[in-house]
Amino acid sequence: MPQEFILASGSEIRSKLLSTAGLDHRIDPARIDESAVRAALDAEEASPRDIADTLAELKARKISDRHPGALVLGCDQVLAVDRQILGKPATIDEAKRHLTLLSGRMHMLLSAAVLYEAGQPLWRHVGQARLHMRGLSPGFIEAYLDRNWDSIRHSVGGYKVEEEGVRLFTRIEGDHFTILGLPLLELLNHLILKGELDT
Numbered sequence: 072m073p074q075e076f077i078l079a080s081g082s083e084i085r086s087k088l089l090s091t092a093g094l095d096h097r098i099d100p101a102r103i104d105e106s107a108v109r110a111a112l113d114a115e116e117a118s119p120r121d122i123a124d125t126l127a128e129l130k131a132r133k134i135s136d137r138h139p140g141a142l143v144l145g146c147d148q149v150l151a152v153d154r155q156i157l158g159k160p161a162t163i164d165e166a167k168r169h170l171t172l173l174s175g176r177m178h179m180l181l182s183a184a185v186l187y188e189a190g191q192p193l194w195r196h197v198g199q200a201r202l203h204m205r206g207l208s209p210g211f212i213e214a215y216l217d218r219n220w221d222s223i224r225h226s227v228g229g230y231k232v233e234e235e236g237v238r239l240f241t242r243i244e245g246d247h248f249t250i251l252g253l254p255l256l257e258l259l260n261h262l263i264l265k266g267e268l269d270t
Contacts, residue, residue, distance in 0.1 A: 076114055079134040084233075085146055085253045092259060094268070101145065109156070120197050121150035123183035126184035128192065135187035136179070142267065143187045148252040150227040152178040159227055163220050163244040168227035170239075173228060175206035176220060181211070183248045184258055194261045198254035200245025202232075207239065215239075 078086055081100035089096050105126060112122045124147075131145025150157045152173060160166035179201055184192040207215075216229070223229050223236065230236030232243065232250055248255035262268045 072232075076267075077134055077138055077140070077141045077143045079130040079143050079145045082146070082252060084251050088248060088251065088253050088255050092255060094259075094262070096144075099134050101133040103129050103133060105147075105158075109158070119149045119154070119156055119179070120181050120183075120199075122156065123147045123149040123181045124185065124195060124197050127183035127185040128195070129186075131185045131187040131192070132190065135190050139189040141188070144258070145185045145187065146183065146253055148180060148182045150178055150180055152176060157228055158179075159225055160229050162223055163216050163224075166216055166220070166223070169229045170207060170212045170216070171209070173204045174212070175204065177201055177203045178228070180245070180250055182252050182254055184254050186258070186261070194258075195266075196254045196257040196261075198245065198246055198249030198257065199251045201241055202244075202250070203242040204239050205241045 076096040077093060078089060078096050078098050079101040081098060089171055108126060108129065109122060112125060115240055126147035127145040131143050135143040157169050160169055162238065164172050170267055179199055181197055183197045184195065222234060223231050230239055244252065246256065259268065262269050
């Protein structure tokens with residue numbers, strides 16, 4: 072890429088997706104108070120889509136202000152079941168509550184990406200996926216979390232479909248990259264059209 076590209080996120084999976092696609096980048100995680108932002112947006116009855124988009128934009132803007140000559144990518148992922156939003160479980164008990172709530176139901180993952188340059192937004196996209204979770208017994212949930220807690224503790228909903236978590240689902244509708252937290256195809260399309268990547 073002729074221009075420096077910065078990922079404003081500490082997510083290992085997002086960085087790996089970018090690297091695997093041949094997109095050279097460096098990582099500079101944006102530190103924002105996501106809980107406070109979500110609470111404020113919840114108070115305004117913002118949609119899950121708008122919450123994901125806003126958080127991604129705040130991250131991109133913060134890092135772009137520090138590196139105005141770079142392309143900066145901010146990302147965020149929101150899990151919505153009905154109008155309730157679930158974040159990353161802070162404890163194994165919270166993860167148990169999340170999986171119990173999701174058991175036997177459909178929920179949505181919304182993965183937002185916003186690209187900034189010189190403190191201004193250039194491009195944005197929110198990918199959506201629908202995930203249908205099978206009915207899970209309390210015993211299975213407990214055993215699943217015992218086996219996987221170290222891996223899934225930083226994942227919304229308390230699962231990773233790229234690992235054993237795929238067993239929790241009967242059907243998944245949507246782009247695989249969106250489910251992993253980055254609408255990669257749409258990002259690459261934009262960068263190619265902008266001339267930042269060759270084809």
